[in-house]
Structures are given as C-alpha cells and as structure tokens.
Amino acid sequence: MLMRGVIRKQRALLFDIDGTLADTDALHVQAFNTVFGPRGHVFDRARAARELLGRSNASIGAEFLPDEPPERRAAIMAQKEEVFRRLAAGAVQPLPGLMALLDHAAAASIPVVAVTNAPRANAELILQGLGIADRFRALIIGDELPHGKPHPLPYLEGLRAAQAIADDAVAFEDSRAGIAAATAAGIATMRSNLGHDELIAAGAALTAAAFDEPEVLALVTSRLAS
Structure with a gap:
C-alpha cells in the first residue's frame, strides 16, 4: 500500500557537552x-x-x-x-550564542540531542546547571554503549533518538575524538576551541568561536533546509 502525501524529513542538532555547551x-x-x-x-x-x-x-x-x-x-x-x-557545581555558563541557537531549534521544531563521553552524573550536572536539560530530546552517554567516541556509535545513537539521518543533521564538537565520531557517522561537524588546522584535519566542516556567528548559522540553515 502506497502512503499518500509527502513525509517530512526529520532534522537534528547534536551537541557534545564538555567544552561545547560550556567551557569546562x-x-x-x-x-x-x-x-x-x-x-x-x-x-x-x-x-x-x-x-x-x-x-x-x-x-x-x-x-x-x-x-x-x-x-x-x-x-x-x-x-x-x-x-x-x-x-x-554552580560554576558553568553557556558558551556565546548557545541559547540563541537552541531558541532557533525550538522555534523550528528541530530536536536537539546531547552526545558525550562524560559520565551521566557530569552531563546531567552541566545541563541542569545551564538550565537547558529539558531542551534535549535525549542524552547519549558513550560509556554506556559498547563503544564511545571516537567510534561513531554514540552519534548514530543520537541520530536514532532524534529519528533523523546524518544528511539532515549537524553536530557540534570540541575534541578530535568527538569530531572523528561525528564525521564517521556522516554528520557535518563544526564548533570547537581547538585550532582551526587541527579541526579541519580531524574532519570538521567549519570552525567558529561562537554559535551565533554568521558562518555557523548559514551552515546550519543550509544543512537543515526543509
């Protein structure tokens, strides 16, 4: 039986936590x-x-x-x-532009997922400390899976939680292991506080100092275009 109408593809933003959401x-x-x-x-x-x-x-x-x-x-x-x-505890602050990007995702009904190698207690402390825990559809913990980063499995699980495919997702990372994991999962990856050359060599699509830089917003918009 053929399904009628057009099925809208699901988009997603996936975020590392440490060094990405907050400078920890x-x-x-x-x-x-x-x-x-x-x-x-x-x-x-x-x-x-x-x-x-x-x-x-x-x-x-x-x-x-x-x-x-x-x-x-x-x-x-x-x-x-x-x-x-x-x-x-009580010392974490969001990195520049994060809240604006999360607001953009919420307004566009784009699910966001956290993907980290950090222990769950750490991840929950940071998300709660930033006041954004309820914005994330899922929290994927690498050490709770058969493989953590740099293996792609955590990001593949993040895509599954968001019901998205890699071509319609963007990941934000700040480490070689994280960039390797996200790019191996086929996800365009950006945002880090490593050096530009290191990031590009690791597979990042873009480097930026803040989430609301024009280049970041442009890539997110183009990647997640309906």
Missing part, C-alpha cells in the same frame, strides 16, 4: 591534576586537549594507569569525576 576544560584539567599529579601525570590545557579531552574514561585509564587493575582504574577515574563535579 579548565575545570577538567584541574581535576585531572588533583588526582593524576601524585601519580606522575601533570597536564596543562594544551596537553590535555591532545591527550585527554573528549576521550572515554576507560581509554584514559588504560593509557595513564596501565599498572592498575581495571577495578582500581575505574575507582581513580571516578575520584577525578567527583573532583570535577565539586569544581563545576
């Missing part, structure tokens, strides 16, 4: 140094961007705590996240 990177670096410093690993922001940010806790623990058994690695990473949450 410095807080993560501080938390890592609190817990990892006594273990011989000290990070500045540049090193953290290269080696830590955007990665799953499992992969970080495997690299920097190789002599610890899995249970101890998990406990150390949990300690780091507890330190981060203490630092972040």
